[in-house]
Amino acid sequence: MSGIAGERRERTKIFPTLVLLAGAAYCLTPVAWVFVAASKAPGELFNSFTFAPGTGLLDNLARLFSHDDGAYGLWALNSLLYAGVGGALSTLVSASAGYALAKFDFRGGRIFFATIIAGLLIPGITLAVPQYLLLSDLQLAGTQWSVLLPSIVSPFGIYLCRVYAAATIPAEMLEAARIDGAGEWRIFRAVVLPLMVPGMVTVFLLQFVGIWNNFLLPYIMLSDTRTFPLTVGLNSLLERGSGAPSLYSLAIVGAALAIVPLTALVLFLQRFWRLDLIAGGVKG
Amino acid sequence: MPNPVAAEPATPPATEGVPSPRRRRRRALAPYLFSAPAMLLYLLFTVIPIGYALVTSFFAQRRVGGGPLGTRSTVFVWFDNYAGVLDDPRLIGGLGRLALYGIIAVPFTLGLALLFALLLDTPGVKLRRFGRTAIFLPYAVPGVVAALMWGFMYLAGTSPFSHVTRSLGWGDIPFLEPGGIYPSLANISIWGGTGFNMLIIYTALRGIPPQLIEAARLDGAGEVQIALRIKVPMVGPALILTSIFGLLGALQLYGEPLMLKPLTNTISTTWAPLMAIYQDAFVLDNLHDAAAASIVLAVGTALVSTAVLATVRIAMKRRLR
Numbered sequence: 001m002s003g004i005a006g007e008r009r010e011r012t013k014i015f016p017t018l019v020l021l022a023g024a025a026y027c028l029t030p031v032a033w034v035f036v037a038a039s040k041a042p043g044e045l046f047n048s049f050t051f052a053p054g055t056g057l058l059d060n061l062a063r064l065f066s067h068d069d070g071a072y073g074l075w076a077l078n079s080l081l082y083a084g085v086g087g088a089l090s091t092l093v094s095a096s097a098g099y100a101l102a103k104f105d106f107r108g109g110r111i112f113f114a115t116i117i118a119g120l121l122i123p124g125i126t127l128a129v130p131q132y133l134l135l136s137d138l139q140l141a142g143t144q145w146s147v148l149l150p151s152i153v154s155p156f157g158i159y160l161c162r163v164y165a166a167a168t169i170p171a172e173m174l175e176a177a178r179i180d181g182a183g184e185w186r187i188f189r190a191v192v193l194p195l196m197v198p199g200m201v202t203v204f205l206l207q208f209v210g211i212w213n214n215f216l217l218p219y220i221m222l223s224d225t226r227t228f229p230l231t232v233g234l235n236s237l238l239e240r241g242s243g244a245p246s247l248y249s250l251a252i253v254g255a256a257l258a259i260v261p262l263t264a265l266v267l268f269l270q271r272f273w274r275l276d277l278i279a280g281g282v283k284g
Numbered sequence: 285m286p287n288p289v290a291a292e293p294a295t296p297p298a299t300e301g302v303p304s305p306r307r308r309r310r311r312a313l314a315p316y317l318f319s320a321p322a323m324l325l326y327l328l329f330t331v332i333p334i335g336y337a338l339v340t341s342f343f344a345q346r347r348v349g350g351g352p353l354g355t356r357s358t359v360f361v362w363f364d365n366y367a368g369v370l371d372d373p374r375l376i377g378g379l380g381r382l383a384l385y386g387i388i389a390v391p392f393t394l395g396l397a398l399l400f401a402l403l404l405d406t407p408g409v410k411l412r413r414f415g416r417t418a419i420f421l422p423y424a425v426p427g428v429v430a431a432l433m434w435g436f437m438y439l440a441g442t443s444p445f446s447h448v449t450r451s452l453g454w455g456d457i458p459f460l461e462p463g464g465i466y467p468s469l470a471n472i473s474i475w476g477g478t479g480f481n482m483l484i485i486y487t488a489l490r491g492i493p494p495q496l497i498e499a500a501r502l503d504g505a506g507e508v509q510i511a512l513r514i515k516v517p518m519v520g521p522a523l524i525l526t527s528i529f530g531l532l533g534a535l536q537l538y539g540e541p542l543m544l545k546p547l548t549n550t551i552s553t554t555w556a557p558l559m560a561i562y563q564d565a566f567v568l569d570n571l572h573d574a575a576a577a578s579i580v581l582a583v584g585t586a587l588v589s590t591a592v593l594a595t596v597r598i599a600m601k602r603r604l605r
Binding site: 011214235 | 307317329333403418547
């Protein structure tokens with residue numbers, strides 16, 4: 001994907017390159033800072049030049065993982081549960097609905113799609129309070145289900161899957177499978193799903209990152225520390241930190257550690273993204 | 285997710301050629317079954333909550349009956365809650381602060397995203413792969429974690445920037461003071477949002493037919509001219525999409541100010557509109573006002589995005605003429 005336009009022998013453009021590097025520096029500075037700050041013992045945090053590495057990294061890590069009976073580890077597992085399971089289910093649900101909307105002309109389909117588009121414009125946050133009321137009537141508020149279930153619905157995911165299915169699944173192929181006597185469910189599993197994998201990877205990544213980064217929904221739904229994802233857990237550390245500065249350094253180490261797995265995942269999977277889905281104009 | 289279709293046994297081998305009536309019926313049913321899980325979940329977690337909020341917003345807890353022992357009950361109050369919401373200084377103030385924040389955050393995010401995307405697409409610019417990855421990296425950092433990191437970089441005691449200005453004798457930079465809080469908050473979302481938008485715009489740029497660019501180059505157009513006259517108009521749809529997303533994101537400002545709150549007195553408990561809604565619902569236990577405020581915010585969001593969409597469309601049409 002990269003460097004295609006630069007293969008011709010071009011003179012290096014110095015000023016534009018510097019601008020790009022300035023952007024890169026702007027984006028990397030806070031990440032570098034948080035890792036340096038994570039290495040500082042609580043006493044050093046406020047008393048040394050902020051980009052000078054400290055001496056307390058291992059100590060901080062030990063304190064982080066033992067804090068509140070290992071709450072941090074639980075938060076990380078919860079984040080993985082919500083984002084992993086929620087993202088996977090969301091992708092499957094979106095793919096099957098997107099396929100139905102793209103390849104079948106059925107009564108109610110248009111209306112459903114119009115509602116989905118309208119759903120794109122509703123800020124998820126506006127829904128969080130009524131969702132809480134509803135789930136607390138169902139006795140589900142405060143449980144892990146209350147975060148997992150609403151995360152599965154994704155109007156954007158359904159929209160992208162519809163776009164992708166419309167662009168990549170040839171109608172003749174479906175017809176041929178039908179003439180061969182394959183049932184609809186088998187066609188979906190054996191013909192449609194394999195063709196949709198690249199689009200589904202994109203939807204999964206968007207959903208995974210979206211759920212992992214979500215704050216308001218779990219913040220509203222959950223009250224038990226043991227069910228928190230990382231975002232809400234770190235917020236609770238910081239909130240109590242105003243009374244106990246040692247929690248500040250815990251929050252910083254926790255933040256540094258929290259960005260490692262997701263960054264690795266996103267950088268690794270970057271190449272499988274089909275962002276042309278979003279940018280408009282998918283070519284099979 | 286138990287897909288309802290999954291329960292069906294594998295289809296028995298059918299007779300060749302003409303589909304049986306049973307098979308035709310199944311085929312008519314298939315799209316419903318395929319979209320059933322999504323429809324059901326959408327109904328349950330989007331349509332019904334909105335309906336619920338709408339109904340709740342028209343009721344209120346009122347004292348009914350006279351005397352000191354008048355009972356409290358829930359009564360239908362028409363648009364009273366909405367009048368109350370639109371009159372609420374907390375929410376009005378919050379919307380004003382949100383606007384100020386959005387006016388900085390959205391144009392900068394999109395402007396930088398477009399600039400970097402164009403640089404990535406310009407021959408002769410070096411280290412493009414590194415630049416792209418570095419600028420995209422913040423996408424993987426949750427907004428609240430970004431707020432936490434920047435918060436400590438703003439806080440006078442730990443800030444590397446204030447450390448430098450202090451040693452130069454200029455004192456601390458007022459990142460978290462009333463005057464500095466808007467750019468400081470906007471900076472957090474600019475930092476987090478630029479990379480993703482850059483990638484979308486860059487992907488759209490790569491879709492422009494190379495012959496078009498080549499022809500312009502042969503005609504002697506400079507790279508800046510090509511960027512402004514050809515590339516930017518050609519990626520119009522991607523720009524519209526990213527600006528809508530940027531706007532929606534800005535209106536949902538919540539986690540970032542909440543995260544900075546423990547570090548500064550500048551941010552009150554009702555600084556952003558959503559913080560006021562949260563307070564109504566969960567601290568003051570006034571669900572009716574919270575529901576009305578949620579609806580107002582949702583409608584406002586829809587209006588703003590539609591207005592932006594329309595403006596951009598008109599502007600683009602005019603340009604094409």
